[in-house]
Amino acid sequence: MAMAGLYRRVLPCPPAIDFASSEGKQLFFEAIQGGTMEGFYRLISFFQTQSEPAYCGLASLSMVLNALAIDPGRKWKGPWRWFDESMLDCCEPLEKVKEKGISFGKLVCLAHCGGAKVEAFRTNQSTIDDFRKHVIRCAASDDCHVISSYHRAAFKQTGTGHFSPIGGYHAGKDMALILDVARFKYPPHWVPLTLLWEAMDSVDEATGQCRGFMLISRPHREPGLLYTLSCKHESWVGIAKYLMDDVPKLVKSEDIKDIEKILSVIFLSLPSNFGEFIKWVAEVRRSEDGNQSLSQEEKGRLAVKEGVLKQVQESGLFKHVVAFLSSVNFCCRNMLAVGHQSDLPDIAASVCCQGAEILAGKLSSSEGFCCRETCVKSLKTNGDKPVTLVSGTVVDGRSEQGVDVLVPSSQIGDCGCGPSNCIGLYPAGNDILTVLILALPTDTWNGIKDEKLSQYIHSLVSTKNLPSLLQEEVLHLRRQLHLLKRCQENKVDDDLGEPSI
Known part of the structure; x- marks a missing residue:
């Protein structure tokens, strides 16, 4: 007997507007003229469908990292270096993500591990006006992208928590374009930015924390060379x-x-x-x-x-x-x-x-x-x-x-x-x-009682005394250590900032 299946869902309109509809195309054209679709072209070039029902966060992140042309520094398949969902496992085992999804904080951790520059905000740490400014800034350039963590219910869609990148913004209508990575379910769609904020301003029951958004951009150079x-x-x-x-x-x-x-x-x-x-x-x-x-x-x-x-x-x-x-x-x-x-x-x-x-x-x-x-x-x-x-x-x-x-x-x-x-x-x-000793936090050596020895070890491990290539390598490892420490202590959802090194 054949098992019943689902072929997509009907997108509830309103509140959303299908990107491919006549109205959606008109919004797209007007947003291009307004200069707030510059980030769209990079994202659409690397748009992907999540490979597992719970991989929305991993798909969103790998899509953005590839759009920013960040080199992962390691192979995906064959000779190709490329970000794929299967490579985003430094903060949470893939089997666990496949079963339960991933939290906002752990996705931020993954973005840091992937070598990106990340700014993350929960809704209780920001305002809708600040969110709008960030969306406009990223939509008007191709060197910064926004990933939103929201609850689908606000849009009358089926499902609960979800991640997807924001592909553009229409200033006149105050609407954001969501490039939904669950393309098997819903197509890309425009939504009122105020409603998107409401969808983000909800509590994730798994962590007891508000959802939010993250701004992802390129670092000065790809870390982890050696x-x-x-x-x-x-x-x-x-x-x-x-x-x-x-x-x-x-x-x-x-x-x-x-x-x-x-x-x-x-x-x-x-x-x-x-x-x-x-x-x-x-x-x-x-x-x-x-x-x-x-x-x-x-x-x-x-x-x-x-x-x-x-x-x-x-x-x-x-x-x-x-x-x-x-x-x-x-x-x-x-x-x-x-x-x-x-x-x-x-x-x-x-x-x-x-x-x-x-x-x-x-x-x-x-x-x-x-x-x-x-x-x-x-x-x-x-x-x-x-x-x-x-x-x-x-x-x-x-x-x-x-x-x-x-x-x-x-x-x-x-x-x-x-x-x-x-x-x-x-x-x-x-x-x-x-290199591992160099990568240890600088306060590791503060407890050495012999003052002369303390000064000497600090001079040996000081990143200021290292050549530029090695300095970048050491700082990258130090960031990784701090992130792994947060994971080990289950604090990645409490502290979203870049590790202080």
């Missing part, structure tokens, strides 16, 4: 607590006289699975017929990543981290999995397997990949500086594929693995630990 924090692994909660709560207490309570003791206190108490928490952002691509040429964009991005890595290695803190790890005995070094110097073939095989997982869309899946062959080469074309390319043939039991991973490296001479063009691959240990 490092990122991950909360995919369940251990992130304990790690975030350790870094933000426990480390300040440890450095305050211990009798610390030198920098080596500080590193000992931090590193030898790291939670398990720490290596899953902070990672490199590697560039992955599929090998094609043995063609190892790199595009100008690939070479440019790799050069910037290598620039960040070089700045890490030239920092004063890095030298202390290297010295400390080299002095720790082997037993203790095993506790620091992220700092362990694996053999080059093992490192190359690992990154190629992870690359294959990304390309296959099976990251963290149970299906295992095995790297049968690996090769690390230094490529140099057209007089450019050498770039490092890790190539591998990866099999998963049924098929095999060639994978290239572009990896920032430190040239440390012949690695002894055969070909003369093989160079040492930096195994992402010392630098990761250095």
Whole structure:
């Protein structure tokens, strides 16, 4: 027996006006002449339908992030970097969103994690006049977009809480164009702005807080060029607590006289699975017929990543981290999995397997990949500086594929693995630990009792003393840490502001 289904809903008109109706077209034409449809063109170019009934927030955000041309810095499918609902999971597991939707505060958190500049307001923190000013400002430009969180009942529509971007504004009629991401249900439609405010000025029963709106715009540059924090692994909660709560207490309570003791206190108490928490952002691509040429964009991005890595290695803190790890005995070094110097073939095989997982869309899946062959080469074309390319043939039991991973490296001479063009691959240990310490909040070190040591550690970790590339990288990680701390404490719906760093 066939299951009964629904093919769309009839849009209640009034209060809404169908965008495609004669009246809707006239409003559109007049709004264009009034200059308040500039943001529409970018949004309509990336307009999408939510892929799940409860994904309205994720669809709205991915649509806006793509409209703003923000580079996610990681692959979606194949070679393409692109925001998709499936990638917006740093503040709430996708399975939970699929079941219950997402709160206003957690969507704001996701926008921050996505690298956007965000201003968020609940209706009890703003006024309808301010809302109108924000809508007009964003509608008159293409570098800012508004996502509204509202209750459908105000428009006589079925359903409850919903998210959608605002695509434009008609000044004469004081109406806003809602680009409803539930396109299977309702088409885009114009609504009176006063009624939209009323729809937003309702309480979300899940949080007990008012709904509202957020303004999303581009940052100065895309963050997370080389490092990122991950909360995919369940251990992130304990790690975030350790870094933000426990480390300040440890450095305050211990009798610390030198920098080596500080590193000992931090590193030898790291939670398990720490290596899953902070990672490199590697560039992955599929090998094609043995063609190892790199595009100008690939070479440019790799050069910037290598620039960040070089700045890490030239920092004063890095030298202390290297010295400390080299002095720790082997037993203790095993506790620091992220700092362990694996053999080059093992490192190359690992990154190629992870690359294959990304390309296959099976990251963290149970299906295992095995790297049968690996090769690390230094490529140099057209007089450019050498770039490092890790190539591998990866099999998963049924098929095999060639994978290239572009990896920032430190040239440390012949690695002894055969070909003369093989160079040492930096195994992402010392630098990761250095960057994570730099990313800790500045007040982490305030409890150090030795005044001279306190001044010295503050000088080592001060972002003002870092080169610009590394400074941006560290500040991005610090924002991520603060956001994860809010998630861990369930405070994302209480504090909508950008993390204070």
